[in-house]
Amino acid sequence: MKNEPTVRVQKLRRDTLKARLILFSTLAILLLLVSVFCEQLCPYDPYAQDLSIAKMAPSAEHLFGTDRYGRDMFSRVIAGAKTSIFSTLLLVAIITVIGTIVGVFAAWIGGWTDTILMRISDLFLAFPGLVFALAVAGVLGGGLHNAIIALAAISWPKFARIARSQTLAQKEMPYFRAAKLAGGSSLKIIVKHVLPNIMGPILVTSMLDIGTMMMELAGLSFLGLGAKPPAAEWGSMISDTRGLLQTAPWLTFAPGLAIFVSVMIFNLLGDTVRDYLDPKMRKGARA
Amino acid sequence: MAEPILSIQNLTKTFKLHGREDVHAVKDATFDLMPGECLGVIGESGSGKTTLVNMITGLLPATSGTVTLDGIEVTKCKGKDLRKAWKKMQVVFQTPTESFDPRRTLGDGIMESLRNNSVSKAEALKRAEELLELCGLQKEFVKRYPHEVSGGQCQRAAIARALAIEPKLLICDEATSALDVTIQAEIIELLTELRRKLDMSILFICHDIALVQQFCDRLVVMYRGQIVEQGVPSEVIAAPKNGYTRNLINSIL
Ligand SMILES: Nc1ncnc2c1ncn2[C@@H]1O[C@H](COP(=O)(O)OP(=O)(O)O)[C@@H](O)[C@H]1O
Ligand SMILES: [Mg+2]
Numbered sequence: 001m002k003n004e005p006t007v008r009v010q011k012l013r014r015d016t017l018k019a020r021l022i023l024f025s026t027l028a029i030l031l032l033l034v035s036v037f038c039e040q041l042c043p044y045d046p047y048a049q050d051l052s053i054a055k056m057a058p059s060a061e062h063l064f065g066t067d068r069y070g071r072d073m074f075s076r077v078i079a080g081a082k083t084s085i086f087s088t089l090l091l092v093a094i095i096t097v098i099g100t101i102v103g104v105f106a107a108w109i110g111g112w113t114d115t116i117l118m119r120i121s122d123l124f125l126a127f128p129g130l131v132f133a134l135a136v137a138g139v140l141g142g143g144l145h146n147a148i149i150a151l152a153a154i155s156w157p158k159f160a161r162i163a164r165s166q167t168l169a170q171k172e173m174p175y176f177r178a179a180k181l182a183g184g185s186s187l188k189i190i191v192k193h194v195l196p197n198i199m200g201p202i203l204v205t206s207m208l209d210i211g212t213m214m215m216e217l218a219g220l221s222f223l224g225l226g227a228k229p230p231a232a233e234w235g236s237m238i239s240d241t242r243g244l245l246q247t248a249p250w251l252t253f254a255p256g257l258a259i260f261v262s263v264m265i266f267n268l269l270g271d272t273v274r275d276y277l278d279p280k281m282r283k284g285a286r287a
Numbered sequence: 288m289a290e291p292i293l294s295i296q297n298l299t300k301t302f303k304l305h306g307r308e309d310v311h312a313v314k315d316a317t318f319d320l321m322p323g324e325c326l327g328v329i330g331e332s333g334s335g336k337t338t339l340v341n342m343i344t345g346l347l348p349a350t351s352g353t354v355t356l357d358g359i360e361v362t363k364c365k366g367k368d369l370r371k372a373w374k375k376m377q378v379v380f381q382t383p384t385e386s387f388d389p390r391r392t393l394g395d396g397i398m399e400s401l402r403n404n405s406v407s408k409a410e411a412l413k414r415a416e417e418l419l420e421l422c423g424l425q426k427e428f429v430k431r432y433p434h435e436v437s438g439g440q441c442q443r444a445a446i447a448r449a450l451a452i453e454p455k456l457l458i459c460d461e462a463t464s465a466l467d468v469t470i471q472a473e474i475i476e477l478l479t480e481l482r483r484k485l486d487m488s489i490l491f492i493c494h495d496i497a498l499v500q501q502f503c504d505r506l507v508v509m510y511r512g513q514i515v516e517q518g519v520p521s522e523v524i525a526a527p528k529n530g531y532t533r534n535l536i537n538s539i540l
Pocket of ligand 2: 337
C-alpha cells in the first residue's frame with residue numbers, strides 16, 4: 001500500500017510509453033507506405049519538365065510549387081521518399097548485420113583475432129566520415145551506391161563494438177556455461193542464446209541510427225557525392241534548389257521539411273523503443 | 288581399491304594480468320573423488336573454488352596439472368572430446384536465475400543437452416517433465432521462464448537440467464549459497480534423496496562448513512588457492528590441523 005503512488009506513476013509512464021510507441025510506429029509505417037506507393041501517390045510525374053510553369057509558388061494544384069524546370073515539387077518530394085528512406089534502411093541494415101557479425105566473431109574467438117578486428121574498427125572510427133566519403137567518391141566515383149558504401153564502411157564499427165561487448169557479457173553469465181556444458185556447437189549457442197540476448201541493444205542502436213544515416217546520406221547527396229540530379233532525392237534536391245533560396249524558398253523548404261520530419265519520426269521511434277526495452281520499464285510492466 | 292571417478296593432480300591456475308601481479312587462483316591442488324562419494328570443498332569467497340570447477344569442466348584451460356574424469360583426461364580435451372566429457376559431468380551454479388537463458392523456458396534449458404545428443408523433441412519433453420517431478424516441481428514448469436519462478440524453484444530446475452543426461456559426476460558450485468536458509472535445507476534434502484536414488488558422485492562446493500559436515504563423506508579445505516586440509520568432516524572439525532581451518536571452524540561454532 002505504501003508504494004501505491006509510485007506504482008501509479010509507473011503505470012502512467014507505461015501507458016504514455018505504449019501510446020508513444022503506437023504513435024511513432026504508425027508514423028514510421030506511414031512513411032514507409034508513402035515510399036512504397038510513391039508512384040501511385042504522386043499527383044504528377046516527378047520528372048516531367050514544363051518550362052511554362054517553372055518556379056510557381058505553392059498553390060492548390062502544386063502544393064509545394066514547381067522548380068525551375070516546372071516539375072511538381074510535391075511529387076518530387078514524395079518520389080524522393082523512396083530514394084531517401086530505402087537507401088537509409090538498406091544502409092542501416094548493412095551496418096547492423098556486418099557490425100554484429102564482426103563483433104560476435106571477435107568476442108567469440110578472442111585473443112589476437114579480437115585485438116586485430118577491434119584495431120581495424122578503431123581505424124575506421126577514427127576516419128572523418130566526410131573525408132572518407134570524398135575518398136571513396138574519388139576512387140569509385142559518385143552516386144548513391146558509392147555513398148552507401150562509404151557510409152557503411154565508416155559506420156559498422158559502432159555495431160561491432162556493441163555486439164562485442166554484449167557477447168562478452170553473455171559469455172560471463174552462468175547460463176552460457178550451462179549451454180556449453182549441454183554440448184551444443186558454437187554456431188548453435190550463438191544462434192540460440194547469444195544473438196537473441198544481444199539483439200535488443202543492437203536493434204535500438206539501429207533504430208536510433210536511421211535518423212543520423214538519413215541526414216548523412218542527404219548530406220553527401222547535397223555535396224554531390226550521393227544521388228545525382230535529376231534523381232529525386234531530398235539532399236540533392238536541396239542542393240539543386242539552394243540557388244533559388246531568395247526567389248523560390250519553397251523549393252528548398254519542401255525537401256528540407258521532408259528530411260526534418262522523417263528524421264524526427266525515426267529518432268523518436270528509436271527513443272521510444274529504447275525506453276520500451278529498458279528492463280526497468282519492463283519490470284514495472286510486470287508488477 | 289576402486290578407480291576414482293575424478294582425479295585431480297597438481298592442478299594450477301595462474302591468471303596473468305597486464306601490468307598487475309599474477310593471481311594464483313588455484314595452486315597445486317591434488318585430490319580424488321571415488322564413485323558414489325560426496326566430496327565437500329570449503330573455502331571462503333575468492334579462495335579459488337569456482338576456478339577449480341571451471342578447470343574440472345574444461346571450460347577454463349589449466350596452467351598446469353591434470354584432471355581425469357572416468358578415464359578421460361579433461362585437461363587435454365578439446366572440442367568433440369570435451370563434449371564427450373560433459374556427458375559425464377554437469378554443474379549446478381550458484382545463481383539459479385542467471386543459470387537459465389532469460390529468453391528461454393526452463394523446459395528448453397532442461398531439454399538442451401538431450402536435444403544436442405539427438406534425443407527426439409517429444410522424448411526430451413517427456414524426460415524434462417519427469418526430471419522436474421523428480422526434483423519436486425510440477426511438470427507445468429517446463430513452460431515457465433526463469434524470472435517467473437522463485438530462486439529455490441529455479442535451482443530445482445537447474446538440478447533437473449544437470450541430471451538430464453545422467454552424468455556420473457554432479458558438481459554443485461555453491462548451489463545453495465544464494466538461497467534462504469529454509470530453501471537451502473530443502474535443496475540439501477533433494478540432493479540427499481537424489482544421491483540415494485541415482486548412482487552419482489557429487490563434488491559439493493560450499494563456504495558453509497556446517498552444511499558440508501551434514502552432507503559430505505569427505506572434505507577438502509581451500510585457502511587462497513591451496514588445499515590446506517583433507518579428511519572426514521567430523522575429524523577435521525574435531526581436530527583441525529591447519530590454522531586457517533581452525534579459524535574457520537571457530538568462527539561458526
Ligand atoms: N578471469 C579471471 N581473471 C583474473 N582473476 C580471476 C579470474 N577469475 C577468478 N579470478 C581470481 O581468482 C581468485 C579465485 O576466484 P574464484 O575461483 O571465483 O573464487 P571462489 O569461487 O572461491 O569465490 C579470486 O582472487 C579472483 O579474483
Ligand atoms: Mg565461486
